[in-house]
Amino acid sequence: HLNFIRRYRLIRKTFRAYDKKFKTRSTAIVHGDTLTTVVGSYFGRLLGLPVSHIEAGLRSGRTFHPFPEEIDRRIVSRIARIHFAPNEAAIENLKRENTKGDIIDTKYNTSKDALSIADTFESKVIEGLNLPSRFGLVSIHRTELLERKKELEEFLSVISKAAKKEQPLVFLDHSTTKEKIKVSGFDKYLNKPGIYRIPKLAYMDFIQVVKRADYILTDSGGLQEDAYFLGVPAMIHRLTTERNEGLGQNVELSYLEKDRLEDFIRRQKNETKITRLTDTTSPSSIVISYLKEERYIR
Incomplete structure (x- = not known):
């Protein structure tokens, strides 16, 4: 956005002043593999912030399948310095690519927590x-x-x-x-x-x-x-x-x-649902714990 480009120095200065006052470290958090993930990462880097990528390390192994998501992921992993990976395969992908920064195992994607919240939601629609x-x-x-x-x-x-x-x-x-x-x-x-x-x-x-x-x-x-x-x-x-x-x-x-x-x-006429996953691990809690330990949030 042009207004952002024009004012990014002021925004960057504001972040630095906030971190100095509250003794914190700001980070730009992006999620997933869409174009907005790439743009958000770029803006985070422009502001001088370490970029945190949630759902990092997923790879199909084929550059153009799916397109453009596979390319988006690879771009963001180059920009990000904090990688929240949802499983062991994602972690290995990041290590194999010599990805810079911290790699944190969240065990699952944060959508697991969203589903837990949805369990208590009463839809009027x-x-x-x-x-x-x-x-x-x-x-x-x-x-x-x-x-x-x-x-x-x-x-x-x-x-x-x-x-x-x-x-x-x-x-x-x-x-x-x-x-x-x-x-x-x-x-x-x-x-x-x-x-x-x-x-x-x-x-x-x-x-x-x-x-x-x-x-x-x-x-x-x-x-x-x-x-x-x-x-x-x-x-x-x-x-x-x-x-x-x-x-x-x-x-x-x-x-x-x-x-x-x-x-x-x-x-499907004869198939039945399997038992729902019962693991109580919360990926979001793992993300929050890391950010607190590293002083990105208070």
Whole structure:
């Protein structure tokens, strides 16, 4: 933002004055793998602050899959000096890349704590959606899939054929997904009995839908984690994933293959949810403890 660029020296001076007065150390905290994560890291560096990256070290091993998230992660790991890694694989990735700074093992992603908070949330929205008693949940939004017209149509065709009155699907209309489907002329696959289209929801409301689902079809890494924590069977419709949560248990990867997708849906008639993860470890508490010990927060 131009106003930020013009005033960053004053902002930097303010941070330094605050740290001197309260004997603290300021840090810029970013999360995840989006463009805003990269921009936030850059602004943090511009202000002379050490950047803390939550969800650090995730790698698919393929630069352009998923795009641009894999590139975003690699850029941020070069800028950050405090890396909160959610598992051993992420830690090894950072070490292998000779990443500078501290690497802290948070055991899981902080979404685990968000799910715990969601357990006590009473949604006023979900009842108005008129969801079927049992359903599969569909959520796609990644550039990797939306920009591949052939693969997108194939995916929509598969779920269109699979959706039936006795085995309905709830399709989440992300704004970008909805527009891409419309301009591609693919609405015909979704406008049929057995498919319930609902708008994108606030996180707490959406998790109530996730918890009710019999299974999930998605291209979301975050939803992969949620499915693992909640024990909901999930098919991740991507070429590769940067996360290992749930793989080989209740989570499968389609590699964008139609046959794998169809087989997964077919098997859900007899599949059941696995037991929800009961580990009480709090990733957020690990982050807070580190920041307190290092005087980044009081």
